[in-house]
Amino acid sequence: NIFHRFKQFFPALKKFRLPYALNQAGLPFGLLLLMLVGFITDYSIVLLIKGGNLSRSNSYQSLVQNTFGFPGFLILSALQFLYPFIGINITTDNLNNKRIPGVGPDHILAERHFVILLSTCLFTLPLSLYRNIERLGKVSFLSMVLTLTILIIVMIRAATLGPVPTENAWAFAKWNSIQAVGVMSFAFICHHNSFLIYNSLEHPTLSNWSRVTHISVGSALIISAAFAVAGYTTFTGYTQGDIFENYCRNDNLATFGRFCFGLSIITTFPLECFVTREVLSNVICSRRLSKAEHVSITLLIVAVCTALSLAYDCLGVVLELNGALSATPLIFIIPSACYLKLCPGHWFHGEKLIPIMLIIIGLFVMITGLILIGVFPQDCSHGVEMFYCADANVSGTRMLTFYLHILTNSLF
Template sequence: MASYGVVTPPPERPLTQAERDLLQSDRPGYGSCSVVEVSFNLVNATVGAGIIGLPFAVYHAGFFIGIAVSVIVAILSQLGLYMLIRAGQRTNIYKFAMLVEYLMGRPGYHFLNFIVFFQAAGACVSYFILVGDTIPVLLTLYFPQYSIFANRSLVIAVISYVFILPLNLSRSIGALARWSILSVLCLPVILLTMLIRAPVYAPEHRAPLTWVGSDIFGALGIMAFAFACSQVAFDNFRSQKDQSSSGWAKSTTLATIMSWFVSMAFAVLGYLSFGVDVQPNLFLNFPNDDPIVNIGRFALGFSMLLTIPMGFYPTREAVQKSLGFETADRQPTKMQHYIVTFVLFTVITAAGIAIRSIGQVYAIVGGFAATTLAYILPAASYLVTRRAVPLEDEAAKKPLLAHDPPTDAASSSSSTSSSSPLPSPSAKDNVAWSDESGTGRAGALMTTRWSWLDMAAVLLIIWGFMVMIFSVSGALRSSK
């Protein structure tokens, strides 16, 4: 089983932050974040715009079935995250697109990049929609003398380039860990304002406690969108200090538990307060001049500002891979990195300004892209790599930095250089894996004995296709 553990640079040549950022974005062995920090990163990527639509999903699924299904969706999403990293450990591949290329050839590589782009960019657009539904409302209410604040498009554009763009300039998603903690800390504020004010409006609405709703699969699409974060799985894994399977299981389990409790507390409270009248964006059910609700609106808008980068990083990575700027043995130059960042950010911001219907974004992006990324591809990767022979990690032997000499398992510990070489973690240069029984070794074929995880992977694929077909078809029918 691949186990990188904690990598500490030798005292004679410590990594600079820029060097660690570059290496961490490319390969395992240079993680700097704790299990808790990575968990908050995953929660921040998970509990984004989708949480606002969960009361709407509970209404369509039925109250009791909605809660039960949410547990299943959360567990399956966590299982998909674990399977994806296990597949990477089996093959020595730690980038989603390259793993799918290994499994499906070059067409699979481009297909995955498209799906990641569709999912992550769609998430960014939904976050921008929520920013547009919250911040301009507050600015107009509390600063009525400035009519410019009523211009939703202008407010989003200014906020985007002044506050959000700087967070997207780093190469590694690990740089967002502390911002993610701040974003997640906004969620209790949002929930508290809902808890205080939603019951006040509850008598005006009917909230039947039904078992089965009118559109279970449409609700599943929204929930898949709300709990999916596979597009940032490898980014977060590479940023974690403890890069063992057990360390990753701890991170994903903790993140899933936190995400589910926060999300479903919001969903249940929202549905019980507004019932059959609940909107895809729950805050649209409240009047604009409620001061306590507006605290929650501000917390939501601020949280979305910090969550947009979590969707932007995988979007940019997919574009860079499609353009050939990022491959197995090279990273984009500074010029390529910044050009892609600025152009892509401008396009996504423009889409977030132009699109207003967050409900359709939930259903289509969740039903198509989220099910593919969270269920189908991780489970398929796990099954196909049951008999995988790990690839030699050639990318790790090629220098990313000007003074980082090529290394291999035999010479990394003994090589000398007059340019003070960067540390090359010896554990990473001799990657081994094992099957779930712990008896495998590098270079051997995996056991053919089926485990419960193999059976779960088969069911995960079936579940993913079922949710995709019914939720997307339902969303397209409702849009006509």
Template structure:
């Protein structure tokens, strides 16, 4: 899912709520879909290819999953046109009922929370490599000779970054930086894809072990399906698709099918190329974060780390804003029903408390999570609700009897 340019959701939803006429063209729709899907999930694909049992198996699972991914997008567009709602949660609530709508909001909020954790894990990994690279450059020592102090620990660096950068960016009610950073995630993903391919062909020898660990039996099937959470996380743009569909000039269903197919095919190309060449470069030794497999002093990958780091630091507040808005609306609704009105000071206090609590909890989890793959497996499971379950329920309930 994140991966996650979630600012597209808030921007489009805001324009929809103001009843602006739809102005989004075909190219813009495809681009925003790509922004919503391409991101940090790309880092995990080479590892997923290794766990799936090799290139052939992983691509086969991708292609099968692609059918369901596109079907989900088409169903959501159809449900939006039938219900005349402009956000994912509103469509599910209108089509499937209030109870399912509330479940959707809970899943939506928890999904954003786990995406925030994944983002901090990625930043922490990149900080580790960047700090080692900087120390090697300054002192001339090798990575194995770098001394460990509390102030050189990447977890301390992550804490400082959250305190001095992410927290100030996240507290405001509106986050204007989203207007200028929306393309960074897509740029980082595209750059990484090209860099992985180029690095593979620049290698003197290709000695990586690419023989699958599980050739047949139950273990091979389990390994094959282990790639599904990564696919769900990587291709996750379904929460944004209804806002995108509602903002399009041409809202014919056949046109939306074309937009969905093109978007998913572009994503498939980027993810598959990165997965194939990353796996062929490192084989069974590939890390769950592909950037961690490269040397810390590799200039090409340092640029990629910086791109991903900057994009995540700027997108994290937007993820927080979306998740916080769900919880804050519930708190304001409860306050309004109890007191009859909501003061500005109450709203501000709630916003600050929720922001600090969100950052603190995601930071603590990110500091002690053993592996990025563990976080993505959770996110992929939650994403299945938005990609498979809720669209299926919407299709079932929106078809006239």
């Protein structure tokens, strides 16, 4: 089943940050940045496997260790651990943002702690205990279907709700575009599990990997752009870090989207946990983990992530920090640096010019992004009803009428 190979390129749509990235960068310039990050992601993923073939490495960690020694191995291990680990925390935290029709705020199903614990015990923990990544193929297919469903919901809402006008909503570019690059990098990164996916190919060759990468990143870029535009054009300058924070509580279609989002979160958690466990096991010991060790490390990762999500209900600034501090080096800097050192010839050879440019861009984005995050931190509006919902009248009857109208036009 190849769906888990494509799944690595779609976490962007489960972070629901891309409309907010356009809010930071401006719609036209944000789309240009999104395409640029997509192309860079595609290039660096292939470059990563090229470096692995040159150094005869079968993992990102072994590639960096063969290239830069043990210090490089430790730095990469820390970045590889932090990215999926923080991603797990964010996905776990987002499980509480689901609202069930007919369930009041005092109901136990509306209690975030109960929902997180129940989802973790029933779904995310059992799926995370799988030892073979290929067992997640059907789960990944389900996640892709849910992603497309959520995209359709956001596009319908863009047609029926938006736009909510704000000042400079259609400006070409905005001053904090660098922060948007960090968000997009966080959304697109899949380098931490690229070797796992590459080694799962039936014929792991560079040509096959390039084909899978081009198709997957291209598809993810198209869907990401559609999602970002639909989300931003609905709420313009009011677009939140999590797009579902913008929709009103009585919006039944958005509630269904939140439900799909929750299921997609459950299917994202195991793959990120798989990578986190793999990094830990490579640092602790080079051998294959025993069954008891596998279960113990998985329980530890899940327990820590669940505890953090129960303790904190707003992780937006953590997501931005993760994009600038972890995602940017993993996409822009490290694959290019490894290839530059492994590839023969002088540094200004034609094949090395692009990796050199990526290192410079990556350092600029990382340093500038961290400074902007410190100076202009994102406000937390987690769970707060937006002001325009006071006069909203998005009822189930209205949505039923809307769907019947579409069905009637389709049939007749």
